[in-house]
Amino acid sequence: MMSASQSKTINIRLRVWRQESREAQGFFEEHELKGVLVDMSFLEMLDVLNEQIIKSGKRPLEFESDCREGICGTCSLVVQGQAHGPVRGATTCQLYMRTFTDGETITIEPWRAKAFPVIRDLVTDRRAFDRIQMAGGYTGAKTGPHADANAILIPKDLADRAMDAAACIGCGACVAACPNASASLFTSAKVTQLALLPQGQADRKRRVIRMVDQMDKEGFGSCSNLQECEAACPKKISIQNIAIMKQEYLKAALAADFRAGMGSADGGA
Amino acid sequence: MSIELNPGIPEGPLSQKWDNYKANMKLVNPANKRKYSVIVVGTGLAGASAAASLAELGYEVKSFCTHDSARRAHSIAAQGGINAAKSYPNDGDSVWRLFYDTIKGGDYRAREANVYRLAQNSTSIIDQCVSQGVPFAREYSGELANRSFGGAQVSRTFYARGQTGQQLLLGAYSQLMKEVDKGKVTLFPYREMLDVVMVDGKARGIITRNVTTGEIERHAADAVVLATGGYGRVYFLSTNAMNSNVTAIWRAHRRGALFGNPCYVQIHPTCIPVSGNYQAKLTLMSESLRNDGRVWVPKKKEDCKKDPSSIPDEDRDYYLERKYPSFGNLAPRDISSRAAKEVCDEGRGVGESGLAVYLDFRDAIKRDGEAAIRERYGNLFDMYHEITNENPYRSPMRIYPAVHYTMGGLWVDYSLQTTLPGLFAAGEANFSDHGANRLGASALMQGLSDGYFILPYTVTNYLGTHAQDLLKKVDVNHAAFESAEKEVRAEIDRMLENGKKGKRTVTEIYRDLGKVVWDKIGMARSEQGLKEALAEIEKLQKDFDTDLLLTGDSKLNKNLEMAGRLRDLLELGALMARDALERKESCGGHFRVESQTPDGEAQRDDENFAHVAAWEYKGKGQVPVRHQEKLVYENVKLSVRSYK
Numbered sequence: 012m013m014s015a016s017q018s019k020t021i022n023i024r025l026r027v028w029r030q031e032s033r034e035a036q037g038f039f040e041e042h043e044l045k046g047v048l049v050d051m052s053f054l055e056m057l058d059v060l061n062e063q064i065i066k067s068g069k070r071p072l073e074f075e076s077d078c079r080e081g082i083c084g085t086c087s088l089v090v091q092g093q094a095h096g097p098v099r100g101a102t103t104c105q106l107y108m109r110t111f112t113d114g115e116t117i118t119i120e121p122w123r124a125k126a127f128p129v130i131r132d133l134v135t136d137r138r139a140f141d142r143i144q145m146a147g148g149y150t151g152a153k154t155g156p157h158a159d160a161n162a163i164l165i166p167k168d169l170a171d172r173a174m175d176a177a178a179c180i181g182c183g184a185c186v187a188a189c190p191n192a193s194a195s196l197f198t199s200a201k202v203t204q205l206a207l208l209p210q211g212q213a214d215r216k217r218r219v220i221r222m223v224d225q226m227d228k229e230g231f232g233s234c235s236n237l238q239e240c241e242a243a244c245p246k247k248i249s250i251q252n253i254a255i256m257k258q259e260y261l262k263a264a265l266a267a268d269f270r271a272g273m274g275s276a277d278g279g280a
Numbered sequence: 281m282s283i284e285l286n287p288g289i290p291e292g293p294l295s296q297k298w299d300n301y302k303a304n305m306k307l308v309n310p311a312n313k314r315k316y317s318v319i320v321v322g323t324g325l326a327g328a329s330a331a332a333s334l335a336e337l338g339y340e341v342k343s344f345c346t347h348d349s350a351r352r353a354h355s356i357a358a359q360g361g362i363n364a365a366k367s368y369p370n371d372g373d374s375v376w377r378l379f380y381d382t383i384k385g386g387d388y389r390a391r392e393a394n395v396y397r398l399a400q401n402s403t404s405i406i407d408q409c410v411s412q413g414v415p416f417a418r419e420y421s422g423e424l425a426n427r428s429f430g431g432a433q434v435s436r437t438f439y440a441r442g443q444t445g446q447q448l449l450l451g452a453y454s455q456l457m458k459e460v461d462k463g464k465v466t467l468f469p470y471r472e473m474l475d476v477v478m479v480d481g482k483a484r485g486i487i488t489r490n491v492t493t494g495e496i497e498r499h500a501a502d503a504v505v506l507a508t509g510g511y512g513r514v515y516f517l518s519t520n521a522m523n524s525n526v527t528a529i530w531r532a533h534r535r536g537a538l539f540g541n542p543c544y545v546q547i548h549p550t551c552i553p554v555s556g557n558y559q560a561k562l563t564l565m566s567e568s569l570r571n572d573g574r575v576w577v578p579k580k581k582e583d584c585k586k587d588p589s590s591i592p593d594e595d596r597d598y599y600l601e602r603k604y605p606s607f608g609n610l611a612p613r614d615i616s617s618r619a620a621k622e623v624c625d626e627g628r629g630v631g632e633s634g635l636a637v638y639l640d641f642r643d644a645i646k647r648d649g650e651a652a653i654r655e656r657y658g659n660l661f662d663m664y665h666e667i668t669n670e671n672p673y674r675s676p677m678r679i680y681p682a683v684h685y686t687m688g689g690l691w692v693d694y695s696l697q698t699t700l701p702g703l704f705a706a707g708e709a710n711f712s713d714h715g716a717n718r719l720g721a722s723a724l725m726q727g728l729s730d731g732y733f734i735l736p737y738t739v740t741n742y743l744g745t746h747a748q749d750l751l752k753k754v755d756v757n758h759a760a761f762e763s764a765e766k767e768v769r770a771e772i773d774r775m776l777e778n779g780k781k782g783k784r785t786v787t788e789i790y791r792d793l794g795k796v797v798w799d800k801i802g803m804a805r806s807e808q809g810l811k812e813a814l815a816e817i818e819k820l821q822k823d824f825d826t827d828l829l830l831t832g833d834s835k836l837n838k839n840l841e842m843a844g845r846l847r848d849l850l851e852l853g854a855l856m857a858r859d860a861l862e863r864k865e866s867c868g869g870h871f872r873v874e875s876q877t878p879d880g881e882a883q884r885d886d887e888n889f890a891h892v893a894a895w896e897y898k899g900k901g902q903v904p905v906r907h908q909e910k911l912v913y914e915n916v917k918l919s920v921r922s923y924k
């Protein structure tokens with residue numbers, strides 16, 4: 012008993028962004044696809060498109076994906092003007108053709124943000140996120156043996172809230188959706204997770220200062236509370252995290268002992 | 281000429297072997313550590329944990345992955361959990377029991393000493409992950425929560441909602457980024473490793489391709505670790521990520537590293553069934569669902585197309601509970617998968633294709649309430665709903681087995697070193713500790729055990745032992761690098777050149793390969809089928825060489841990457857068929873129809889096959905040579921693996 016829609020098909024027109032390289036001018040290329048099964052995923056539809064392009068002897072469309080189940084954060088398409096497409100709480104790879112109607116024209120673009128330059132077609136370079144993470148998105152714990160895992164009890168609601176923040180998949184939709192191309196939602200999710208947990212306390216202040224500074228350095232815009240990020244986020248990361256990050260930042264910046272500790276490995280606080 | 285392989289297991293009683301190893305290993309003094317560099321390929325649980333740990337010891341580490349970021353490695357997708365013999369629930373667990381369950385679960389085809397060490401390390405893994413801020417699930421008491429997984433009668437699985445792999449990987453990734461920040465690790469993202477470079481009999485570097493620019497690069501070091509994941513993508517359709525591949529370990533195999541047990545593949549019982557011929561990948565429904573879901577098919581064929589809720593209990597066959605009363609729905613994966621295939625073969629499968637069984641939560645929802653089930657499995661239920669457009673809170677899920685994990689991989693000794701000196705393999709990439717079948721929640725444990733707790737010692741021992749040689753640095757202008765690079769370039773040029781003339785796309789040939797391997801080297805294998813597979817794969821290899829259609833250039837070109845991987849997977853497919861053909865017994869995930877008990881269970885042949893098969897590459901189109909490592913059991917008695 013397959014779903015009733017199984018054998019239903021639609022015809023669609025696609026406008027896809029093509030761009031040879033970072034420096035090259037991009038443009039929209041048009042394609043028609045007939046008999047698209049509505050139970051196909053959006054990326055499977057693009058696979059079919061690519062087979063068609065290859066068979067005509069042309070260079071296939073470059074787009075990224077890996078897990079195709081919404082967890083790795085690799086897929087990254089703006090579909091119909093929305094990061095990850097029109098379905099809330101889903102990544103591009105979790106989008107199904109049943110969302111679209113027969114005869115619809117679908118526009119597909121890459122993430123657009125200064126800090127995420129296009130490499131080719133729909134593939135952008137998101138390594139700026141790694142550099143934000145590098146600037147403190149960790150606890151100072153060393154690898155190797157540690158005290159028993161149950162030595163520090165963590166209340167369930169705290170652990171759950173930390174997990175809510177930790178669910179970020181680093182996809183960058185928040186940046187793509189934000190008119191300022193701010194990376195605040197991404198950065199605040201990590202800051203909040205570690206600020207909530209006892210394990211994150213030792214370098215709490217140093218972490219938030221460095222991560223926020225790095226975010227600015229990468230050319231991401233600032234947050235002006237437009238809330239587009241939360242709406243686009245496939246993991247429904249809450250903008251409350253941004254409020255927490257702003258507080259954390261303020262507290263850390265004001266802390267008298269912070270500057271003194273800035274240079275040392277274990278930080279202030 | 282076949283040789284007997286020496287696993288290098290340390291002296292002493294089982295529980296002291298690892299301590300003995302550490303007590304006798306060579307060290308590298310702290311001031312000297314920075315003189316050594318180690319290449320770690322792969323940033324999944326095994327690679328990221330190894331790179332971070334080696335860097336923290338003081339070595340200069342170079343970390344490679346094919347993605348833009350280390351955090352995207354396929355480990356991120358693991359859902360269910362990670363095992364550890366913490367025994368927090370006080371339900372009779374111990375290092376010994378985890379060891380025993382793993383050996384038995386692997387159908388007595390794993391190395392005792394390795395498995396025992398794995399069970400020992402398991403508890404430290406949890407401690408370390410908590411210290412990294414991994415938000416494991418907790419009880420209201422604030423203590424860590426546990427659940428149970430297939431093949432075990434205790435609750436030893438730790439989890440972070442349905443995203444355990446993600447949280448563990450982000451933990452390891454954060455450790456890695458900390459070392460990058462300190463300048464001890466250099467990241468090389470967007471790199472695909474295409475060869476290992478051997479200098480004077482030791483692994484001293486790799487050749488990579490920058491997938492965004494197409495540049496071919498040389499990288500030198502004093503030791504090389506491959507942590508590049510499993511090769512389930514040989515089946516085309518699997519639960520593995522699109523970029524999972526065999527290329528890194530296959531290129532090492534071509535350079536002389538032996539390949540262990542290639543035919544041991546895990547087919548996971550609970551995946552969303554195939555629904556069309558356009559599909560590129562299958563989705564797993566975590567095994568943890570079997571804690572509360574009951575597996576059944578109708579007793580009568582004529583009921584198969586009916587609405588499942590209209591079928592009364594007396595007309596349902598809860599076949600796992602019926603056949604394996606003591607483990608029931610939590611029977612191990614190989615057994616559950618085969619049981620599903622059996623009932624479908626009998627014509628009692630459900631769904632349009634008849635290739636599915638029900639996983640039903642009706643009783644659990646009645647017992648615990650919908651809210652409790654949502655709390656436990658909410659994201660999995662949502663995922664199911666999204667993909668199938670059906671609501672599993674209302675009607676049972678339909679599931680079918682799919683390829684999930686590969687127990688085979690590069691043969692390694694006790695120190696995780698391959699047969700090439702200085703080349704180590706960790707995580708799913710090695711032939712591992714899981715024998716012929718892996719228990720759920722044990723891959724994450726093994727990856728982190730390898731990376732956090734084994735390689736830091738064994739790589740050190742290697743560097744310390746060969747200090748004199750290794751302190752003479754090789755540079756990338758060495759002739760060995762020169763010729764390896766040339767070969768890599770020639771292969772890419774050949775594919776691009778041939779690709780202009782052919783008619784069959786990479787995907788078309790790849791799909792065909794997947795179908796052959798699934799039909800003939802899947803859940804049931806026969807001598808005749810395996811011979812057919814060899815012939816069919818040979819034909820596909822010819823298609824690849826003479827009729828490939830490949831467009832685009834040598835810069836960012838996913839299709840070109842895929843072509844290179846397919847080339848290796850075709851060779852691997854043939855090796856799997858050979859390995860399955862030679863192993864004339866059934867064990868774990870390897871089921872030879874010629875070798876079964878009267879009631880259809882796997883029939884092992886300990887007398888002739890209690891060994892690891894390790895294959896030597898002899899060149900393209902040449903017949904590979906099968907070597908053996910005898911498996912010696914001093915602590916457990918080989919017995920019939922019963923879950924009844």
Ligand SMILES: Cc1cc2nc3c(=O)[nH]c(=O)nc-3n(C[C@H](O)[C@H](O)[C@H](O)COP(=O)(O)OP(=O)(O)OC[C@H]3O[C@@H](n4cnc5c(N)ncnc54)[C@H](O)[C@@H]3O)c2cc1C
Pocket residue numbers: 321322323324325326327344345346347350352353354355356357358359360361362444445471472473474507508509510519520521524525527528564684685706707708709720721722723724725727
């Ligand atoms: C859907 C799913 C769910 C799972 N759930 C569980 C679970 O609940 N519990 C459990 O224990 N196990 C689970 N497993 C198994 C487990 O996730 C994997 O076995 C494990 O994560 C593998 O880790 P790894 O570090 O060996 O490799 P991977 O995580 O696969 O990492 C491979 C790395 O190698 C890199 N790489 C590959 N080839 C190259 C190359 N040629 N050059 C450069 N880099 C390369 C990749 O970029 C990547 O960084 C699951 C698996 C799947 C598919």
Ligand code: SF4
Pocket residue numbers: 178179180181182183184185186196197200240243244245246247248
């Ligand atoms: S916060 Fe949401 S949108 Fe932004 S990177 Fe994380 S998961 Fe993606």
Ligand code: FES
Pocket residue numbers: 075076077078079080081082083084085086102103104105
């Ligand atoms: S491909 Fe992994 S999240 Fe979409």
